[in-house]
Amino acid sequence: MRTGLLWISFITYLLCTAAGFAQEKTNTVDNWKYQDSLSNDKQYPKYYQKKIDDLNSLHQLYESELRTELKEYVEKVNKDLEKGKISADKAQELKRERAAQVAALITSHKKRIEAEKDFVVTEAEKGGSLSISTKGVEISLNGENLQREKKKFIKTQRGFSLSLGYNFLNGDNLGINDFSYPNNNYIAFGPSWLTQLDEKNHIRIRYGIEYQSHGLELNGNRIFTPNTDDTMVAPIGFSVEKAKFRQDQLMVPVHFEFGGTEKREYEDGRVRFTSDNSWKVGIGGFAGLNLSSRLKLKYEENGRDIKQTTINAFENNVFFYGLDAYIGKGNISFFGRMNLNDVFKSGSVDGQYVSFGIRFI
Structure with a gap:
């Protein structure tokens, strides 16, 4: 059991990447509220920030599901080892292979999510936005953006x-x-x-x-x-x-x-x-x-x-x-x-x- 926990800790260490934690900030001048979850500490209208937060949540769910599957797989391998169905070397090999597969899947998913977030950030920086403050509704357009829909x-x-x-x-x-x-x-x-x-x-x-x-x-x-x-x-x-x-x-x-x-x-x-x-x-x-x-x-x-x-x-x-x-x-x-x-x-x-x-x- 202890070996399984060590493996989980080791895999978690391999998969962890640097990420900013979301903190709610308020611009006291216009009373805008932002979720600062970007590494560059830039602030974006709530409309785009929600898209970014949703993408972050999607990746967190995906990573959590894979980590859970990996944990269950390690426990199964350890049980097979205890019952003598496989050797210690084979158990280590199976766990290393599955860990590498999970790491690759999470990395690939992370890259895709980051690419989608970059697209959202690019749209936000163009100036096309729909934001809500205590002063009412503000529509900022750059090029055609929301103009097509309106x-x-x-x-x-x-x-x-x-x-x-x-x-x-x-x-x-x-x-x-x-x-x-x-x-x-x-x-x-x-x-x-x-x-x-x-x-x-x-x-x-x-x-x-x-x-x-x-x-x-x-x-x-x-x-x-x-x-x-x-x-x-x-x-x-x-x-x-x-x-x-x-x-x-x-x-x-x-x-x-x-x-x-x-x-x-x-x-x-x-x-x-x-x-x-x-x-x-x-x-x-x-x-x-x-x-x-x-x-x-x-x-x-x-x-x-x-x-x-x-x-x-x-x-x-x-x-x-x-x-x-x-x-x-x-x-x-x-x-x-x-x-x-x-x-x-x-x-x-x-x-x-x-x-x-x-x-x-």
Whole structure:
């Protein structure tokens, strides 16, 4: 046991390096508080000093974990020696090898931490800092530094759009009354961007990328016929619990948005516009690509529940386009969307999507 303690003491002596201990200092002129943990005794704003202290703590934890592992390893080797599993020379060799490995790991980690600290010190000495005193907040900038994060104007804002509603096909022989009211649904969502077009932000352009899904169910046990030269509306011939047609699509919507806005000017010079409490109107269009078409049937046959799905077996158009408009206040609006081209190819049933509902932006 005594031999183990001697080894630990010896290893600790090898691993110890000169380091300054952190002491809190106060500049009585401006009431700034610093943690002086640098060997050159320089003082840095608290923002950078915290980064340096965090790096010091990280290395201390790392070194402590390795020292503990080394201690446990030495104890294990000593037990093996006492039990006669290894010779004294072998025990010394094992302990020397592990000690050298630990020393190398700690030295390597120390160099990396010191390099990161040097980078922090360099940034601090450039003059870019954010410090807090009893007098308030002071921002000192050198070059671009924090200026990138605090631009005076931001013309384009990012967001997320979610649309929920009802849809149906409108055509020569199809209308809203041909579809199930509870089982027809529409959903669209995706990232969106809003770019300011005029100085007062009364005119904007909103655009994005959306995934949308149309869900349709004809009433009267009818379906859109799959696996035929032309997709038509036809009776199934038996009673079904569910006969739902769905198309999944990817599209790009673009709108010109008009409405009131509120201008906010901050003390640091930033200017921001917000329309959270203002009415807005959007007019535009969309175009996209059909990803898949499927028909899901659910019915009972001979006492068994049958589920059947037919995928991409319809004469539908791949590309689509249409018009879209919305009106609302803040982040909530009501929308109406209408396709200008037919869902199915020429010769098939005539019909264009009509969708409406509520949109969250």
